[in-house]
Amino acid sequence: MNFAATLRIALLALRVNKMRSALTMLGIIIGVAAxxxxxxxxxxxxxxxxxxxRSLGSNIIIVMSGSMTSGGARGGAGSQPTxxxxxxxxxxxxxxxxxxxxxxxxxxxxxxxxxxxxxxxxYGITPDYLxxxxxxxxxxxxxxxxEMNGAGKVVLIGQTVAKNLFGDASPLDQVIRVRKVPLTIxxxxxxxxxxxxxxxxxxxxxxxxxxxxxxxLGAAQAKSRSVGSIMVKVRQGxxxxxxxxxxxxxxxxxxxxxxxxxxxFFVRNLSEILQAQEASSKVMTLLLAAVASVSLLVGGIGxxxxxxxxxxxxxxxxxxxxxxxxxxxxxxxxxxxxxxxLSLIGGVIGIxxxxxxAMLIAELAGWRTELSGSSIxxxxxxxxxxxxxxxxxxxxxxxxxxxxxxxxxx
Amino acid sequence: xxxxLIRVEELAKEYRMGNNxxxxxxxxxxxxxxxxxxxxxxPSGSGKSTFMNLLGCLDHPSGGRYWLDGQEVSELTGDQLxxxxxxxxxxxxxxxxxxxxxxxxxxxxxxxLYSGMPPGERKRHAEQRLAQVGLxxxxxxxxxxxxxxxxxxxxxxxxxxxxPQLVLADEPTGALDSRTSVEIMALLxxxxxxxxxxxxxxxxxxxxxxxxxxxxFRDGRVIEDKPNAAxxxxxxxx
Numbered sequence: 001m002n003f004a005a006t007l008r009i010a011l012l013a014l015r016v017n018k019m020r021s022a023l024t025m026l027g028i029i030i031g032v033a034a035x036x037x038x039x040x041x042x043x044x045x046x047x048x049x050x051x052x053x054r055s056l057g058s059n060i061i062i063v064m065s066g067s068m069t070s071g072g073a074r075g076g077a078g079s080q081p082t083x084x085x086x087x088x089x090x091x092x093x094x095x096x097x098x099x100x101x102x103x104x105x106x107x108x109x110x111x112x113x114x115x116x117x118x119x120x121x122x123y124g125i126t127p128d129y130l131x132x133x134x135x136x137x138x139x140x141x142x143x144x145x146x147e148m149n150g151a152g153k154v155v156l157i158g159q160t161v162a163k164n165l166f167g168d169a170s171p172l173d174q175v176i177r178v179r180k181v182p183l184t185i186x187x188x189x190x191x192x193x194x195x196x197x198x199x200x201x202x203x204x205x206x207x208x209x210x211x212x213x214x215x216x217l218g219a220a221q222a223k224s225r226s227v228g229s230i231m232v233k234v235r236q237g238x239x240x241x242x243x244x245x246x247x248x249x250x251x252x253x254x255x256x257x258x259x260x261x262x263x264x265f266f267v268r269n270l271s272e273i274l275q276a277q278e279a280s281s282k283v284m285t286l287l288l289a290a291v292a293s294v295s296l297l298v299g300g301i302g303x304x305x306x307x308x309x310x311x312x313x314x315x316x317x318x319x320x321x322x323x324x325x326x327x328x329x330x331x332x333x334x335x336x337x338x339x340x341x342l343s344l345i346g347g348v349i350g351i352x353x354x355x356x357x358a359m360l361i362a363e364l365a366g367w368r369t370e371l372s373g374s375s376i377x378x379x380x381x382x383x384x385x386x387x388x389x390x391x392x393x394x395x396x397x398x399x400x401x402x403x404x405x406x407x408x409x410x
Numbered sequence: 411x412x413x414x415l416i417r418v419e420e421l422a423k424e425y426r427m428g429n430n431x432x433x434x435x436x437x438x439x440x441x442x443x444x445x446x447x448x449x450x451x452x453p454s455g456s457g458k459s460t461f462m463n464l465l466g467c468l469d470h471p472s473g474g475r476y477w478l479d480g481q482e483v484s485e486l487t488g489d490q491l492x493x494x495x496x497x498x499x500x501x502x503x504x505x506x507x508x509x510x511x512x513x514x515x516x517x518x519x520x521x522x523l524y525s526g527m528p529p530g531e532r533k534r535h536a537e538q539r540l541a542q543v544g545l546x547x548x549x550x551x552x553x554x555x556x557x558x559x560x561x562x563x564x565x566x567x568x569x570x571x572x573x574p575q576l577v578l579a580d581e582p583t584g585a586l587d588s589r590t591s592v593e594i595m596a597l598l599x600x601x602x603x604x605x606x607x608x609x610x611x612x613x614x615x616x617x618x619x620x621x622x623x624x625x626x627f628r629d630g631r632v633i634e635d636k637p638n639a640a641x642x643x644x645x646x647x648x
Contacts, residue, residue, distance in 0.1 A: 005523050016511050320507045323468060324521035324568070325496020327489045403468045407507070 003337075006330075010338040013310070024306045025346035027299025028386065032350025032379045033357055034292035036371070039378075040358035042285025043370030049278045052195070059099075059234040060132065061244055063087075063251070065226070066264035081226030082264040085209065087254055088230040092128065095246050097238035102129035103227040105212045111205065113165040113176040120161050122178060122205035124212025132233040140172050140187030143208050151210040155183040158204035159191045181215050183207060244269060289375075293382070299346070300386035307339050307394035318398050319406025332399035339391020340384060347383030351376055413480050414441035415575060415607055416465065421484075422473035423460050434460040436630040437474065442609065444575070447602040447640070449618035450611045452627030459580070461627065462611045466499055466578045467491040479575055496525050500569030504581035506561045508553040508568075514540060515549045518567045525572060539567035543597060559590035566597060570606070577601070579610045583617055595620045596643035 014021045066082045088103030105124035110117055123129070127143055130136070137156065147154050155176065162171045171185045192201040207216065209227070234243045244267060255264055311318070318331055355376070358369040423435040435457045442448055452458040463469040464476065467483055468491075476484040483494055495501075500521075508517045518536040527535070540549055543563040553561050562582060569577050579598065583591035599620060602608050610621060618624050619641050626634040 005529070012512070316507060317509060320503075320509070321520070321524070322492065323466070323495060323501050323507075325492050325524040325572075327492040327524070329489075330524060404463050407468070407503070 006333055006337050007341070009334055010341050013314075013338055014342060017310075020306060021342060024302055024342055025349065027302035028296065028343050028346030028383055029299075029350040029353060031292065031296030031299040031386075032347050032383050033354035034295050035289055035379045035382070036351060036354025036375055037357045037361065037369075038288035038292040039285060039375035040354070040369040040371050041361065041367060042281065042288050043372055043375070044362070044368035045281045046278060046285060047370045048368055049281055059236065059238075059240060060269075061232045061234060061240070061247070062268045063091075063230040063232060063247070064266040064268065065228060066266065081224065081228075082255065083227060083230060083251070084225040085227050086225060087251060088126075088227065090254060091230065091232060091247055091250060094250060095243060097235050097243040098247070099233045099235045100128040100131045101230055101232045102126050102132045103209065103230045104129060105209055105217065106228045107179075107212065107217050109179040109216075111161065111165065111176050111178050113171075113174060116165045118161060118164040120158075120203050120205055122155075122207060122212065122216070124209035124217070125206050126209055129206070129231065132231045135192065136190045137187040138190045139170070140185070142187060148208045148210060151214045152208055153181070153183045153211065153215070154186045154207065155211075156187045156189055156206040157185050158189050158202040158206075160200055160202040161205060162188055178205065178207075179216050179218075183211070240269065296379075296382060296386060300343070300390040303339055303342055303387060304390035304394060306342075307335060307391055308397070310338075311335065311394050311398040314398075315401065315406050315409040318401055319403055319409065322401070322403040323407060328399040331401075332395045335395035335398050336388065336391050339395065340387035343383045343387030343391075344380075347380050350383065351379060354379065414477075415444040415446075415479055416440075416442040416609075417477040418464075418474065419476075420474035421461070421464060421471050421476055423457075423464060423469070424472045433630055435464070435471075438630075438632055439474075440625065440632065440635065442607065444607050445602075445605055446607055447599070447620075447622045448609045449621035449624045449638070450609060450627065451613060451615075451618050451624055453613065455629075456627040457630040458611050458627040460630075462578060462580055462609070465576075465609060466501060467494050492524075496521060496572060498575045500572065500574035500577040502562070502565050502569050502577065502579040502582045504584035506553070506558075506565045506585070508561055508564060510554065511552055513550045513552060514545060514556070514564045514567075517553070517564055518571050520568060521572045535571050536567070539571045540564070542570065543567045557590075558586050559593055562586065562590075562594050563597065566594070566601075570601070574606070576607045576609065579608060581612055582610065583612070583614070591617065592643050592646050596647060599640070599643050 063083060083103075085103045088101045091098060092101035102125060106121065107124075108119065108121045110119050126148065130142065140156075142156070143152070143154065146152065155178065157171050157176075165171065165176065166174065171188060174185050175182050176185060177183075189202070189204070189206070195201050213224075232247065234240050248263065248267060251265055252263065257264065321331060355371060358371055361367055362369045419439050420437040421435060421439070422433070422437050425432045425434055438461060450458045450461060460469070464471050467478070467486075471484050474484065475482060478494065479498060481494075483491065486494065509520070515533065515536045518539055519532040522532040522535060537546070537549065540546055543566050545560060545563050545567065548556060548560060553564070556564065582598070583594055586594060595617065598608055598610070608621075610617070612618050619638065620643050621638055622640050624634070624636055624638045625632055
């Protein structure tokens with residue numbers, strides 16, 4: 001008996017009981033669709049985290065100034081200027097695994113352009129900063145060495161600031177006043193979007209660190225070399241922990257700290273936090289998929305139930321087939337093919353529904369979903385396996401019937 | 411005399427019901443030659459159906475031996491018996507046992523499905539047999555669209571489709587009115603004249619009278635085995 005004939009017999013038997021077949025398939029349809037949607041939602045969350053890691057720039061370590069204690073009250077990180085620009089250069093120069101180290105000064109204030117104004121954050125940076133943050137300039141140019149050395153009155157502008165000050169007009173070569181200091185815009189930064197904490201990373205101005213120190217931040221900073229933080233990028237593939245450790249040692253040495261004395265700086269390893277988040281979202285995806293799989297399992301039990309009913313109902317048919325020469329394995333194959341067909345058709349409909357559902361969720365709830373080919377293959381494979389697993393018992397029961405008893409069955 | 415088509419020796423069958431062993435057939439020995447038309451008679455519980463099931467290779471005997479067409483079949487496994495049924499036997503049942511919602515042609519072709527014949531040939535064979543039983547026009551009808559007599563004709567065509575050496579008919583007229591019964595018997599007689607061996611189980615003397623030999627059973631034993639001057643069913647129809 002060939003497979004095409006078996007398949008035809010199975011399809012005929014399923015068509016004869018349309019309603020029952022449809023209801024049986026429903027279990028599989030819901031199961032498969034649920035698995036696909038859950039994996040898509042989980043995958044979307046994961047992709048978001050990965051994107052955040054990328055937008056922050058990967059392999060980033062941030063060194064911050066230590067805290068200051070005054071009258072028993074401890075200030076937060078950065079309240080005491082303990083790290084300097086030169087610490088930054090030393091880190092970049094002396095530690096091999098570090099690709100770039102960018103000392104930064106941070107300030108905020110009102111920015112005025114013509115009759116528009118906007119309050120934003122500005123950073124005094126070295127060109128390394130753009131490398132560390134993997135940030136590109138979409139319009140204009142970066143800082144030149146002369147501007148770095150001579151506190152040039154130039155500034156790079158983030159997309160949000162540009163939009164708020166100039167609307168759709170090009171901000172290039174315009175002059176803006178930052179804390180009353182006129183600076184010329186020489187470049188526009190690429191869009192970076194929100195940070196993982198929800199901050200708008202494009203609401204920013206970048207200027208040479210010397211400019212920030214000498215012209216904008218004012219007298220308190222003018223003579224010092226201290227910086228608020230140093231952003232450090234570790235080389236791709238290098239050991240983050242090791243680089244972190246060597247950097248701490250270098251800073252302790254430079255700050256002449258004795259053994260036993262606390263660090264006078266803080267080191268934050270952001271990608272570690274993000275990686276932990278990524279791992280947790282992976283676990284979440286797995287959990288969601290596991291819950292969805294339960295419904296697939298229930299669908300499979302539905303198939304078994306219907307196939308058992310079907311075998312009982314068609315006992316005489318089975319008897320007749322045996323009388324005219326069907327062997328036990330012919331009967332087994334027939335009912336197994338029926339069960340698998342049922343679950344595969346259900347699987348295909350479930351995949352379509354799952355893909356549609358994932359898109360709908362993305363559209364309506366605004367969640368990001370990530371459809372993966374592997375999850376679809378997985379769901380389809382699982383549906384087939386459910387058909388075989390839960391179809392086997394009823395099929396075997398059918399094939400074990402004795403011809404005379406099956407023929408006599410009322 | 412050539413080897414008989416059917417030879418049974420001390421054929422016995424017992425059924426186990428709880429702790430009791432109920433003998434259904436106690437040592438039957440007989441031969442049926444190729445080309446015979448035999449009626450098996452007896453009241454219910456006489457063992458005639460058990461005998462029929464054993465002849466049809468649908469059941470294993472508890473004792474004795476059975477040769478079909480020179481091959482000993484009493485020792486074969488279930489799957490081997492299925493093969494024997496497929497190649498050498500045709501069945502006609504009291505309640506037709508046609509597949510519902512399946513065309514007459516597909517019903518007739520069913521045994522060929524299990525002998526691995528290609529679809530085109532299956533169709534052709536089924537067409538021939540349906541024409542032979544006078545249903546060439548009803549090829550695509552489903553059982554529900556056919557009368558009882560027509561359904562039994564489809565069943566007979568199905569029994570013939572694999573060119574069997576033996577057709578076993580179990581009360582083939584049991585569910586039919588008397589005129590249709592005679593028509594069916596006329597068809598069986600005609601097939602017998604064309605050389606097919608037929609064994610028929612019935613409890614009606616009228617039906618048995620169309621056969622050329624009548625074997626009577628009682629309490630699991632053959633009590634009478636005699637030739638019969640067969641009535642011609644075709645005559646009665648005129």
